[in-house]
Every structure is written in structure tokens, then in C-alpha cells.
Amino acid sequence: MRVTVVGAGYVGLVTGATLAERGHDVTCVDSDLPKVRMLEAGGVPIHEPGLPELIAAVRKSGRLGFGADVAASAGGAEVVMMTVGTPTDPQGRADLSSVEAAARTIATGLEGYAVVVEKSTVPVRTGDRVRRTMERNVKPGVEFDVASNPEFLREGTAVEDARKPSRIVLGVPNARAEKVLRRLYEGSESPILVTNVETAEMIKHASNAFLATKISFVNAVARLCEKSGANVEEVARGMGLDPRIGAQFLRAGVGYGGSCFAKDLEAFADIASQLGYEFRLLREVQAVNREQRAHVVDLLRQELWVLREKRVALLGLAFKPDTDDIRDAPALDVAQRLRAEGATVRAHDPVAGAKAKAILPDLDLAPDPYAAAEGADALVLVTEWPAYKALDFTRLRKVMRQPVIVDARNLWDPAAARAAGFHYRSIGRP
Numbered sequence: 001m002r003v004t005v006v007g008a009g010y011v012g013l014v015t016g017a018t019l020a021e022r023g024h025d026v027t028c029v030d031s032d033l034p035k036v037r038m039l040e041a042g043g044v045p046i047h048e049p050g051l052p053e054l055i056a057a058v059r060k061s062g063r064l065g066f067g068a069d070v071a072a073s074a075g076g077a078e079v080v081m082m083t084v085g086t087p088t089d090p091q092g093r094a095d096l097s098s099v100e101a102a103a104r105t106i107a108t109g110l111e112g113y114a115v116v117v118e119k120s121t122v123p124v125r126t127g128d129r130v131r132r133t134m135e136r137n138v139k140p141g142v143e144f145d146v147a148s149n150p151e152f153l154r155e156g157t158a159v160e161d162a163r164k165p166s167r168i169v170l171g172v173p174n175a176r177a178e179k180v181l182r183r184l185y186e187g188s189e190s191p192i193l194v195t196n197v198e199t200a201e202m203i204k205h206a207s208n209a210f211l212a213t214k215i216s217f218v219n220a221v222a223r224l225c226e227k228s229g230a231n232v233e234e235v236a237r238g239m240g241l242d243p244r245i246g247a248q249f250l251r252a253g254v255g256y257g258g259s260c261f262a263k264d265l266e267a268f269a270d271i272a273s274q275l276g277y278e279f280r281l282l283r284e285v286q287a288v289n290r291e292q293r294a295h296v297v298d299l300l301r302q303e304l305w306v307l308r309e310k311r312v313a314l315l316g317l318a319f320k321p322d323t324d325d326i327r328d329a330p331a332l333d334v335a336q337r338l339r340a341e342g343a344t345v346r347a348h349d350p351v352a353g354a355k356a357k358a359i360l361p362d363l364d365l366a367p368d369p370y371a372a373a374e375g376a377d378a379l380v381l382v383t384e385w386p387a388y389k390a391l392d393f394t395r396l397r398k399v400m401r402q403p404v405i406v407d408a409r410n411l412w413d414p415a416a417a418r419a420a421g422f423h424y425r426s427i428g429r430p
């Protein structure tokens with residue numbers, strides 16, 4: 001099928017490349033010209049394992065191309081996927097300006113029947129707005145349908161997730177659009193769930209909100225563990241063995257971050273409120289998550305007493321391992337909190353340093369974890385990159401000024417850290 005993907009970001013590139021791998025003829029278009037030029041020249045603007053290789057392979061086969069002209073690319077496409085960003089606006093609402101702009105431009109370009117798909121995460125009822133906006137802008141006689149096909153991929157494992165999604169949700173207004181989207185995923189072994197558009201939109205927000213709730217729940221339990229001598233890892237294991245609960249997303253730590261959870265919870269709570277229901281549970285999930293970031297700094301204060309003029313080594317800047325995405329990364333929040341208290345921060349991350357510096361230009365970056373720790377009064381681990389797991393405590397101990405570790409992801413074995421002479425604090429473990 002001829003497919004146009006509008007928005008060549010984390011979701012758009014992975015979606016475009018995996019659809020091309022399925023045999024479709026895909027063009028990824030983006031309004032960011034430098035990004036398009038980089039892609040055309042064979043570069044990949046994001047860090048995502050397996051993506052450069054996949055893009056190279058499907059480009060060679062001639063099934064993936066790039067462009068900047070959304071309208072021209074949409075004309076002649078059977079499916080147009082919208083994968084533009086949907087950040088939070090200053091009022092806490094989903095900023096749908098990119099979706100609106102994309103919908104208008106796509107509409108002007110359509111030449112014949114196409115299914116226009118919301119893949120971006122959007123509040124329930126956005127599909128209706130997209131359809132009305134497009135109706136005002138299409139050429140006379142051109143037919144289209146608006147569908148929702150939410151994306152569930154996780155950065156870091158996005159390529160595998162897109163190849164074998166846990167489920168394919170097709171929110172469609174009619175059988176004609178369903179038929180088109182079923183063809184798009186023909187041959188996939190993933191379960192396909194066909195719903196109306198509103199239900200599909202709601203499935204995405206509800207899923208992310210539920211996952212965030214699990215994280216805040218276990219973090220609240222961790223706080224209780226810290227006060228009672230229980231061990232949150234064992235509590236989580238004991239809970240997770242119950243198939244009704246499940247073991248995933250029950251890891252205590254600094255809380256969730258990234259481009260999705262915070263903004264999707266905010267947007268979900270906001271649309272609920274607009275529709276006349278106060279989703280208070282979500283507000284509490286957000287509050288617990290905020291407190292957890294502050295708690296990490298508090299643990300450091302408990303050890304160092306005064307943070308002013310202390311040197312802190314910060315390990316990990318990306319919001320999670322295996323990505324360079326620093327949107328709403330807990331590490332940046334922790335760094336700013338430390339600096340606000342007069343501490344100096346020297347950070348290391350295997351890939352996200354440059355993107356973090358674009359946000360915090362005066363952030364001091366070290367070339368490796370040991371250089372970050374040189375002369376530090378404490379080391380705070382915020383992102384559990386696998387490479388950090390094997391750090392040499394004895395060597396760290398030698399280069400640091402004071403032997404203090406706050407492990408905000410429970411990456412290390414407390415006994416090993418203490419055996420190397422560290423005052424070691426983690427989340428919810430005695």
C-alpha cells in the first residue's frame with residue numbers, strides 16, 4: 001500500500017520503517033527541513049537500537065523515502081499516519097496545534113479516498129475535530145475517513161515493539177476504513193482489536209495512565225518500606241507473582257519521566273475534567289511522582305547534611321536507558337534541584353549528553369562515569385544504563401571526596417556498595 005507518515009520523530013520513523021519492512025511503499029514527511037535533509041543523507045536523528053540498520057535496509061529496497069511536502073505526499077496515499085508531537089500546553093491541555101496543522105495540510109493534498117490515522121496520542125474526541133477540520137479543506141468530491149491507531153511502542157525497544165505489537169487497536173468509523181487498516185497490518189500475528197474512534201483514543205490514554213499508576217503505587221509502597229524495614233523489591237516480587245497484578249512496572253525508583261507519561265496523564269485528567277468528571281486518582285499519581293524526585297534530593301541531604309558547595313556526580317540523563325530522549329527526564333529535574341541548593345553537578349550519560357546540554361547549556365558533562373565522580377561528595381544514579389551496573393566501586397571510592405551514593409533506580413547491590421566503603425541509599429530497601 002502507499003503510506004505517508006507525517007512527523008518523522010521517534011514514533012514516525014519507527015512506524016515508517018517497520019511498515020516499509022512489511023512491504024508497503026512509505027514516505028516519511030516532516031516540516032523540520034534540517035531533519036529531512038539529514039535523513040535523506042543517510043543520517044538518523046535519534047538514538048534507537050536497531051533503527052539505523054532497519055532504515056538503511058528498507059531504503060535500499062526502495063520502500064522508504066523522506067520528504068518535507070506533506071500535501072504532495074498525502075495525495076495518492078491510501079493511508080496517511082499522523083505521528084506529530086502532542087505536548088502539554090501551559091494550561092495543562094494537550095497542545096494539538098501540530099495535529100490540526102497536519103490535518104489541514106493533509107486535507108488539501110488528498111487526491112482520492114484515504115484513511116487518515118491518528119497515531120499521535122490524543123485526547124478522546126480529537127478524531128471528530130480532525131474530521132471536521134479536514135472536511136473544510138479537502139478538494140470537492142475527495143473522500144476520506146479518520147481513524148485512530150494508537151501507538152504503544154517503548155523507546156529503547158521501539159523497533160521490536162513496532163514489529164510485534166502487544167495489540168493493534170483500530171479505531172474506525174466504518175467497515176471501509178477497517179478494511180484498509182486490516183490490509184496495512186496483514187500477516188501480523190498481534191491481536192487486532194477493532195473499536196470506534198473514541199474507544200481507541202481512550203485505550204491509549206487509559207493504558208499510559210494505568211502504567212503510571214503502577215509506578216506511583218510501588219513508589220508509595222517504597223516510601224513505606226523505608227520507614228518500616230520492609231524491602232520493596234521483595235514486596236514487588238511477592239505482588240507481581242499474582243497474575244492479576246503482574247510483575248512489570250512495579251520497580252521502585254525516582255519515578256516515571258519521558259515524553260509520554262507526564263503529558264498523557266495531564267491531558268487525560270484535563271479531558272476528563274472538560275467532560276465533567278474529575279479524575280482525582282490521576283492527580284495523586286502525579287503528586288507521588290513529583291514527590292519521588294524531591295525525595296532523591298532529600299536522601300542526599302540526609303547523608304550530606306548541607307548541599308551548598310557540594311559536588312555531585314550525576315549518572316544518567318536520558319529518561320531511561322537505551323534512548324537519548326531527555327523530555328521530562330527525572331535527571332534534569334534532580335540536577336536543577338541540586339543546583340538550586342548550591343551544589344555543583346557533573347553529569348555523564350552514554351548518549352544523551354548533547355540533548356541535555358541543549359536544555360541546560362551550562363551543564364557540566366564528564367566523558368565517563370569515573371571522571372564525573374572525580375572529587376565528588378556524592379554520586380547520584382538516575383538512569384539505570386546497563387553499563388553502569390558493572391562500575392568498579394573501589395575505583396569510584398578512590399576518586400571521590402566523600403563516599404556517598406544515592407541509587408535512585410536500585411541498580412546496585414547494597415551489600416557490595418557498603419563493602420566498598422560507601423554510605424549507600426536506594427529506594428525502599430533497608
Ligand code: NAD
Nearest residue numbers: 007009010011030031032084085086098101102120121151
Ligand atoms: P517527536 O517530537 O519525536 O516527533 C514529532 C515530529 O513531528 C517532529 O519531527 C516534528 O518536526 C514533526 N511535525 C510537527 N508538526 C508537523 C507538521 N505539521 N507537519 C509535519 N511534521 C510535523 O514525537 P514522538 O516522540 O515521535 O511522538 C509523536 C506522538 O506519538 C506523540 O503524540 C506521542 O505522545 C506519541 N507516542 C510517543 C511514543 C514515544 O515513545 N515517543 C510512544 C507512543 C506514542
